[in-house]
Amino acid sequence: MELRPILSAMSRNKFGALLIAAQMAVTLAFLVNALTLVQQRMAWSGRPSGIEEANIFMMQTETVDQAGDLAARQARDVAALRGLTGVVDAYATNMFPLEGGGQIESVNLTADQKTPTAYAAHYMGDEHMLHTLGLKLVAGRNFTAQEIANRSETDFPPPSGFIVSKALAARVFPQGDALGKMIFVESDNKSSPIIGIVDRLQGPMTAATGFVSTFEENSVISPYHLIGASSTYMVRAQPGQRDAVLKAAESRLYALDENRILHSKSMQQIRADAYRGDHGLIVLLTCICVALLVVTAFGIVGLTSYWVAQRRQQIGIRRALGATRRAIVRYFQTENLMIAAAGAATGIAFAIALNLWMVRSFEMVRMDNSYAIAGAVIILLLGQFAVLWPALRAASIPPALATRGG
Amino acid sequence: MFRYYFNLGLRSLRRNVILTALMIAAIGVGIGACMTALTVFRAMSGDPIPQKSGRLFAPQIDNWGPDKHTGGPVDHLETQLSYIDVMALMKAHEGKRQTGMYATLQTLRPPDPKQKPTKVFVRAAYADFFSMFDVPFRYGRAWSGSEDENRAAVVVLSREMNDRLFGGANSVGKTVRLDNEPYTVSGVLDEWKLLPRFYDLHIRPFGDADTIFMPFTRAIDKQMANVGSTSCQGDVGVGWEGRLRSDCVWLQFWVELPAAADVQRYRSFLDNYAAEQQRLGRFHWPPHTQLRDVNEWLKYQHIVPSEVRILILVSFGFLLVCLMNAMGLMLAKLMGRAADIGVRRALGASRAAIFAQCLIETGVVGLAGGLLGLGLTALGLLAARSLLTKEFVSLAHLDGADMAIAVLLAVGATVLAGLYPTWRAAHVQPAWQLKAQ
Numbered sequence: 001m002e003l004r005p006i007l008s009a010m011s012r013n014k015f016g017a018l019l020i021a022a023q024m025a026v027t028l029a030f031l032v033n034a035l036t037l038v039q040q041r042m043a044w045s046g047r048p049s050g051i052e053e054a055n056i057f058m059m060q061t062e063t064v065d066q067a068g069d070l071a072a073r074q075a076r077d078v079a080a081l082r083g084l085t086g087v088v089d090a091y092a093t094n095m096f097p098l099e100g101g102g103q104i105e106s107v108n109l110t111a112d113q114k115t116p117t118a119y120a121a122h123y124m125g126d127e128h129m130l131h132t133l134g135l136k137l138v139a140g141r142n143f144t145a146q147e148i149a150n151r152s153e154t155d156f157p158p159p160s161g162f163i164v165s166k167a168l169a170a171r172v173f174p175q176g177d178a179l180g181k182m183i184f185v186e187s188d189n190k191s192s193p194i195i196g197i198v199d200r201l202q203g204p205m206t207a208a209t210g211f212v213s214t215f216e217e218n219s220v221i222s223p224y225h226l227i228g229a230s231s232t233y234m235v236r237a238q239p240g241q242r243d244a245v246l247k248a249a250e251s252r253l254y255a256l257d258e259n260r261i262l263h264s265k266s267m268q269q270i271r272a273d274a275y276r277g278d279h280g281l282i283v284l285l286t287c288i289c290v291a292l293l294v295v296t297a298f299g300i301v302g303l304t305s306y307w308v309a310q311r312r313q314q315i316g317i318r319r320a321l322g323a324t325r326r327a328i329v330r331y332f333q334t335e336n337l338m339i340a341a342a343g344a345a346t347g348i349a350f351a352i353a354l355n356l357w358m359v360r361s362f363e364m365v366r367m368d369n370s371y372a373i374a375g376a377v378i379i380l381l382l383g384q385f386a387v388l389w390p391a392l393r394a395a396s397i398p399p400a401l402a403t404r405g406g
Numbered sequence: 407m408f409r410y411y412f413n414l415g416l417r418s419l420r421r422n423v424i425l426t427a428l429m430i431a432a433i434g435v436g437i438g439a440c441m442t443a444l445t446v447f448r449a450m451s452g453d454p455i456p457q458k459s460g461r462l463f464a465p466q467i468d469n470w471g472p473d474k475h476t477g478g479p480v481d482h483l484e485t486q487l488s489y490i491d492v493m494a495l496m497k498a499h500e501g502k503r504q505t506g507m508y509a510t511l512q513t514l515r516p517p518d519p520k521q522k523p524t525k526v527f528v529r530a531a532y533a534d535f536f537s538m539f540d541v542p543f544r545y546g547r548a549w550s551g552s553e554d555e556n557r558a559a560v561v562v563l564s565r566e567m568n569d570r571l572f573g574g575a576n577s578v579g580k581t582v583r584l585d586n587e588p589y590t591v592s593g594v595l596d597e598w599k600l601l602p603r604f605y606d607l608h609i610r611p612f613g614d615a616d617t618i619f620m621p622f623t624r625a626i627d628k629q630m631a632n633v634g635s636t637s638c639q640g641d642v643g644v645g646w647e648g649r650l651r652s653d654c655v656w657l658q659f660w661v662e663l664p665a666a667a668d669v670q671r672y673r674s675f676l677d678n679y680a681a682e683q684q685r686l687g688r689f690h691w692p693p694h695t696q697l698r699d700v701n702e703w704l705k706y707q708h709i710v711p712s713e714v715r716i717l718i719l720v721s722f723g724f725l726l727v728c729l730m731n732a733m734g735l736m737l738a739k740l741m742g743r744a745a746d747i748g749v750r751r752a753l754g755a756s757r758a759a760i761f762a763q764c765l766i767e768t769g770v771v772g773l774a775g776g777l778l779g780l781g782l783t784a785l786g787l788l789a790a791r792s793l794l795t796k797e798f799v800s801l802a803h804l805d806g807a808d809m810a811i812a813v814l815l816a817v818g819a820t821v822l823a824g825l826y827p828t829w830r831a832a833h834v835q836p837a838w839q840l841k842a843q
């Protein structure tokens with residue numbers, strides 16, 4: 001294929017060609033960055049929390065009259081929940097994964113440390129916690145019933161030991177010897193040993209950006225029953241019985257004490273609520289990406305159709321001089337390929353610049369270079385696809401047109 | 407002339423329906439995407455209290471020292487204050503009005519025994535709260551300064567709470583029970599909505615929260631736990647008394663400073679206070695304080711989520727592509743009419759006349775695109791409301807200003823994009839065109 005006639009024809013339509021190339025470049029830049037963001041948010045909202053979400057639900061209860069022994073009430077509630085048919089296990093805690101907010105503590109290696117070694121979500125639970133949540137112990141041991149102490153929000157005895165997530169263990173003890181080591185949590189002067197390590201336990205915060213997103217897999221569990229006017233219970237049901245068990249659990253708790261405010265939610269629902277914003281962003285960005293491609297494609301169709309209309313006579317002459325239909329189609333395809341190549345090259349540079357700027361001002365992730373290349377391929381294919389219809393129309397111009405003279 | 411060109415514009419749109427439809431569609435979807443994001447953004451970033459936002463200030467005092475702040479904004483200051491510092495600021499009484507405050511959750515037992523008890527957000531604040539923030543009253547009044555001092559068991563109800571508990575009747579003097587203690591209603595608010603609720607951004611800044619207000623002193627006395635954020639460094643303190651003596655930050659504080667001189671004075675007061683704390687040995691670092699007004703505060707706290715800002719950016723990129731698209735199509739359309747233009751020129755029309763005519767024609771396209779865009783914006787907001795967190799966008803409605811922005815943006819951007827094609831059209835050589843015929 002001769003490129004020179006194409007170039008010289010293009011030089012008569014500089015602005016149109018430039019416009020298509022620029023449009024492709026901007027499309028590519030935004031497409032690639034939007035897809036990067038979509039991919040990041042999908043990975044973020046799809047990552048496993050480490051607990052058996054399908055069968056677990058949460059109950060928050062609050063005594064209305066705050067009278068009596070709050071610890072005894074909580075113990076009675078939890079015992080009743082564990083005794084229900086269809087319940088695998090249950091425990092009382094301060095917070096749960098995907099809650100949206102919760103308790104964060106600094107984890108230190110020395111007393112009165114100035115800068116924390118790590119930050120971690122601080123869960124409280126008893127010897128039933130690992131079983132209820134389905135957490136996998138990869139080293140050490142579980143709490144024993146004797147180790148569990150009652151505490152209030154501000155008043156607590158030193159814990160006998162901690163169970164930490166593997167991520168936190170690796171962060172604080174990169175050599176991999178965390179088990180048995182002493183750490184400071186919630187206290188500047190009293191440390192306790194790490195007695196167990198679980199494979200994975202996500203923190204309660206779900207924001208994809210900001211400070212809390214930098215330690216989302218760091219968790220530490222202390223052997224406490226948190227006693228207060230309100231209690232949070234986590235309950236695991238037998239597979240497939242979650243919703244029925246949730247109803248039964250509610251009526252059981254009301255039967256024990258009607259004078260309470262009760263609120264329950266399945267982990268499935270909690271997850272959907274936690275990532276609603278991320279999913280919304282994914283859907284909206286995907287829609288904009290599709291619209292971008294469609295609009296660009298129509299722009300190409302429109303301008304190329306105009307060029308075809310402008311050159312009807314010349315095309316007729318070429319056909320009369322022996323050019324095949326195929327050659328005419330190939331002409332417009334090559335022309336578009338050249339424009340698209342220029343657009344894609346500019347677009348990649350623009351995409352990288354846009355990404356760098358977004359990383360700085362929106363805490364966006366760095367773009368993977370393969371995305372830029374994939375985007376360029378998409379743009380080239382889009383151009384070829386969009387030009388096909390006007391090119392075929394051009395090819396159908398009869399050679400006789402040349403003799404009629406417009 | 408304008409009307410004639412406008413009519414010509416309308417007529418020419420009908421001549422090449424496909425090209426025109428493509429142009430209008432491109433501008434319409436671009437404007438629709440942009441306006442959806444922009445409407446949400448405008449609703450979120452508005453000034454919640456325009457008549458007073460420049461006179462209300464939130465002070466910040468570094469009570470942890472420079473090493474201890476992590477993850478916060480760049481200049482490393484916590485957004486809340488400790489009880490010690492709030493008490494000191496209240497006692498100093500350096501502003502015209504001031505209030506420390508926090509939110510707590512209390513069990514509300516409705517007077518009607520048939521209604522179930524529920525948890526409600528209660529805001530603990532000083533009497534100045536209501537006059538500072540121009541809070542409108544429907545019945546009764548705020549509690550008094552002496553009731554603040556006496557830790558009186560009084561409450562002010564929001565209008566919705568009064569509707570719920572007393573069916574909207576005047577309930578002043580009646581009793582509500584919070585955590586099993588009786589409180590006398592001293593006032594009922596009228597409709598009052600702050601978007602965002604700038605005075606405490608930790609709890610649902612765009613949603614409904616505060617329904618009952620009570621004296622701060624009373625809430626502290628009754629050891630009502632904070633439901634907002636509490637951040638501690640070092641000694642956490644044991645029990646409620648320990649929390650009050652600790653350097654945990656969990657309280658909001660606002661001060662009203664009517665004049666620029668007052669602001670200056672308050673700044674130096676804050677620095678002097680911090681310097682004194684350093685002298686007393688509580689702070690081991692030089693004074694580090696800040697004073698921001700409402701709008702500076704909202705900006706500092708990044709009240710508009712990054713999701714919305716990203717959507718704005720991407721949708722403006724999309725509009726750019728749509729406009730380039732429309733520009734190309736416009737070029738094609740106008741050049742397709744070169745012959746007509748040639749005839750008009752030959753008949754004596756000036757370049758300026760051709761330019762004006764074509765520009766008005768593009769304006770007509772822009773107007774049509776803008777109207778389509780408005781419809782799409784309404785659809786987009788509907789989608790955003792169901793896709794994003796409800797409180798996030800429930801506040802975004804198309805108001806008159808938004809509609810004006812949409813149409814102006816569409817016409818302005820289209821005319822701007824049409825400048826080059828129009829210029830090209832105006833420079834059509836009449837002789838060539840006539841010869842080609």
